[in-house]
Amino acid sequence: MPELPEVETIARSLAARVRGKTLVAVEKFDWERLVEHHPPYAFCTALIGQQITAVGRRGKWLLFSLTPSSAQIAPPQRPDTLAFHLRMSGSIMVCDTDQRGDPHTHLIIALDDGSNLVFRDPRKFGRVRLLTAHELAMLSAALGPEPLDDTFRVEDLARRLERRHARIKSLLLDQRVIAGLGNIYVDETLWLAGIHPLRPANSLTYEEISHLHWAIREVLHQAITNAGSTLRDYRDSQGYPGRHQHDFSVYGRTGLSCMRCGSPIVRIVVAQRGTHICSVCQPLHLASAIPSPDQ
């Protein structure tokens, strides 16, 4: 579940608590497939002795920047980023209490101040990678632009949508097109922009793309202000739920009134994903394209 606003909230709340701390031991690691591209033992030994210098985010990836705490010279191939993807149900917390007994906690890393970095994931879809600078650059290059960056312009979005006849919702969910959006925020964005999720991307006018660009940023900013959305599992690094679920316009509001026009919110399926729309505010066909009664 965590999408851009949730990962951003986690990164911000984690940074103050773990920056400058050193990873001293792996206390629990009971799900080998959690770690990609590294054998478990190599993964654990590579972490020990590394200091966290920053906590950041790229798309839905949570990134811990690491640097060797001792004065040893770092070889250029040394991994210097610990990257987490939380997928559906993952969460990361800093805990002072022993979480080893929790069956859904799959990775615990002890820090030098006695606290623990705890990764929990009931559905086991989350993944962890230890990346070199080059590998991080490759991962980042495969993702679309950061929607909240000032460098993300309407023209960028327009270029990425032009000549694509796929449904606009599918493309907004595609991390290669734009990074960080998931099912919830795509539905919220398309409602705010007044665009039907089944519209072919190349049917959008430049004005609509401009409105969509604004709506993406508006929705994400608002969600971050509300510390993300909690449907079930999501918590920030201190265990607090988000508040943005109380501000949803369409997501999960099937049968309730559209906040703009009052018609009932409808649930359809797009790209195998539950999709919430107001069919009045988000028309699939232009009104002028509807045949007149006498035809």
Place this chain on the structure above:
DNA sequence: GGCATCCTGACC
């Protein structure tokens, strides 16, 4: 594009 797959828990 659609569909299965990786998993568990919640809900009907």
Place this chain on the structure above:
DNA sequence: GGTCAGGATGCC
């Protein structure tokens, strides 16, 4: 007991 869920990937 069956169905569904916030994500991503890989295979027709």
